Amino acid sequence: MAANMKKNAKEIRDLFLLDDKISFLNFGSFGACPSVIFEDLIKWQRLLEKEPVRFIVEYGPKFLEESKQALGTYIGANVSDLIFVPNPTFAINILAKNILNPGDEVLTTNLEYGAMDYTWEYFCTKTGASYKRQPITLPLVSKEKFIEEFWKGVSDKTKIIFISHITSSTGLIFPVEEICAEAKRRGLITVVDGAHVPGHIPLNISTLQADFYTGACHKWMMTPKGNSFLYVAKSFQPLLEPLVISWGFKSTNTQASQFQEYHQYNGTRDFSAYLTIPAALDFRTEHHWDELIKSCRGSVIKKGAELSHFLGTKPLAPLTSDFYGQLYSAKIHTENPEELQRILFTNYSIEIPVMRHGDDCYIRFSFQPFSQEKEIDALIVALEEIRQTTDLWFRPTL
Template sequence: MKEQFLLREDITFLNFGSFGASPKPIFEAYQRFQRELEYEPVQFIVNRGPEYLKESRIRLGEYVNCHPDDVVYVPNPTYGVNMVARALDLKPGDEVLSTNIEYGACDRTWDFYCAEKGANYVKQPIRLPLTSKEAFLADFWSGFSPKTKLVFLSQITSATGLILPVKEICEEAKRRGVPVFIDGAHVPGHLPLDLTALDVDFYTGACHKWMLTPKGSSFLFVKRDFQNALDPLVVSWGYQADFPSHSQFQDYHQFNGTRDFSAYLTIPEAIDFMKVNDWWSWAETNRKLVHTWLPRLCTLVGSAPLAPVTDEFIGQMGSIPVRCKDPFELKNLLYEEFRIEIPVMVQNGQSYVRFSINAFNDEQDLVKLEQALKELLSRGLIY
């Protein structure tokens, strides 16, 4: 499987979670679309492109089980969060309920729009390590109030790599009459995703992470009840369209002027690649490797996993809490000296070394990480 990817052979790549990596067949499909664009830009963008996008959305809709008209493509999940946050009709004193373990760019987005509208972004503290699903839900819902107008949280968190019980969150939010927005950046291709069964109001996911497509390829799902309330983030030809389609949602958000949307068109190729290579079997193998090594590496540095090491909470990413003088220096050392590409993240004052495992990784990659951490411990750079 390693030969299927373009990744450098001299680097131990344990950072799939940040930007993913495309296998060669998917990247070649990407370049074919780019060449077609350059051969005849006008015909590609104006005539063939919309049909290509529709075909791609149909395949994506089948993959995540939703109607293709209910998703629009966006460059990244943060863009999708901005679309919803800007359009949401928040009033002074209203609250958006989230957690204190969300992705930093999304935190900044909600901080910005809530401040602009006089609303409050509530980052409900979550006690770590998690002990149970019930304990998490109790922590989370203790932040709810009559002023809560939206629930926003990750299905898989970024810094801590935890899988959160979003199905239960959606069910309880519906009982309380509050819409839910799930940041699923790490989910497509990592966990099975059924948007119809989840019954979520807003959902954004990255295809360029675990789903293997080239960079700048993500989607935003919006339930029909909310679609017409979303103004375009970028006003362009779809607004008051000369030739409106059957969907204002598509018109407003899918065409924002000249850009290379080839990455979106590779989604069918990615779905086919995963099917041919039995990707869910690889995912299970990858999870087992994470589940074996996460406790071992935590013990090495004198910490503990952030949740029970089971499929319920831990997927193909493991975050190791570490104590270090300078997390940025630590990341640079792991890359420059040990040739390991791995993030060192800081959240709520705690540093984490987060490793990701995909089909091209093997146990030797984690042995290299273990040896590097031992060397850094001996130097007092982690302690």
Template sequence: MKSQFFLDKNITFLNHGSFGACPKPVFEEYQRLQLELETEPVYFMQKSLVGYLKTARERLSKFIGCDATDLFFTPNPTFAINIVMRSLKLQPGDEILTTNHEYGAMDRTWNFYCKKSGAKYIRQNISLPIVSKEQILEEFWKGYNSKTKVIFINQISSATALIFPVKEICDKAQELGLITIVDGAHVPGHIDLNIQDLNPDYYTGTLHKWMLAPKGSSFLYVKKEFQNDLEPLVVSWGYESDAPGESQFLDYHQYQGTNDVSAYLCTPKVIDFLSENNWTEKSRACKQIVLDNYQRFCDLLNTKPICPITTAFLGQMASVPVRTKKPAELKELLYDKYKIQIPVMPINGEIYLRYSINAYNSQEDLDVLYKALQDIIATTDLIEV
């Protein structure tokens, strides 16, 4: 599969989780659409685009388990959550319950909103190591009280790479009458996703990570009862449109002026590529490599796993605790000297070395990492063991 990607052959690439990687057939479709746009931009923007977007939404909706009229494309999940955030009508003192494992950009988004609204962002501690799903649920709901109005949670955390029991959290939140917002940036194409089964009020996911789309392709799903409450982040021609489309929801959010949305339009090609290359089986093999190597790296670094080493908690990436006082220097050394692209991620006072495995990776890539860490431990003081 490595030949299907443009990735630099001189780099051991273990960081798919950050920005993904686009296969050549999908990228060729991306460029074809861009060329079509440039060949006749007026016709493309005024005639072709609406149909292309509808087809892309329909294909995506079947892939993620929801109705095609309940989602629209966004450049990234941060953009999507900003839309949701600005449409909430919380009062001073109302609380948004989340965990201390959320993505940094999301924490900043909610902190911004809380300064404006007077609401409070409650980062409930989920302690490590995780021992069970029940532990996560028990610790999470300790943050709930009568002031809680919104639940915000990532389905797979970025820094710690943990899979959270979002289905159980959404079910209880619905019973309590809470608004549920799920950040599924790492989910589509990575683990099974059926949005109707999860039953959140809002769900955002990324296509340019594990689904392999070109950069800048994500979506926001909104349950029908909340769609008319959602204000456009950018007001454009769809607002109070002279030629209304199939729904106000799509009019307000689907088209926001001149913009190259070719990445969105590649969605059918993306899904075809995954199907033609038996991606479910490839993903399963990648997950097995992740599991097979996790304890090995913990042993090398003299640290302990942060969760049970099973697919209940780990997908195609894993975060290994590493004791270092210089995470930025460690990351730079791994890249500059050993040609390994891998994040060294700080969160909650701890540091994690997070490796991602996709179909273009092999056991040999992790062996390269292992040998590099052995050398760093033997020759520098960057890692404490």
């Protein structure tokens, strides 16, 4: 353990394929895969191409089950309640297409990921349901206030609660445990968007007791892209028709459940990315990743506070681990976040998202064990130079 614990940020960074000329502060969007996990993907693909028929029909599915078992243990879910999906968008499409009825209301927040909003809005319009984005006041004051504000949106038409566990544009952890418990008490269905959660903060789906939970493995679990899951509580599984009709729709496999067959066997594809979960978990163990990310959380709060102060805006929530993991998003006053992001990358080699959400803009950094606090200092220097030489953003007078 000691040898690994002593690895410095540069040595940890060398475990990844990342371009070392870039200050990579955007792990949140698409993750990044360490070379050893990437090589595991190639290993599976080579095995597939060596004997495509045997692999796809015979031993591939066995490896798939093993990989799912490892995932289930890691996230506290029964393997029979899990399906692999390419991404959380796909997962939300499966359920939004199937669980809505005319007149239903889906209660959510105004801080959800845009593609999820589009999905719900599309299927709500199709079925005659409605999608209610309850406004949440930022900065958050406390968990209790958040919960109180959220439930002000509930009505007698509310049937489904949809909420991010960690949000995209604000990077905040939401109190989903409390929301799911209250929803259960009220007899409402819960759908949790945990895209950013696996490998980032601890997750135990069985204690959370959400009815649906989706998470990406290709972000903070660091597998190759196209690797995510959907958990569905047993009672809801029969409701879900597959998005793609294929052999799985009339499967003769008596070993697997209809839920598994419907959603996982829908045409020929390369499922190697799903098989890399054991390698991704081994990587964490070998490098004591969970220990390393604990110290990242301290840096997020320290450097995040500095960034917000520099930008002349308030932190979006109290600076505690209740709200912050390895993402920090700060409000920034800009009319052109796209150009600001482009200049940071092109002129300063800093990869960081600057994004719009509603009427506001946010700049969000991710902090991994290969990140260094001096990268946030360099970001601040770059932003100051941009402020002095352009009118791309301004600091409000406090």
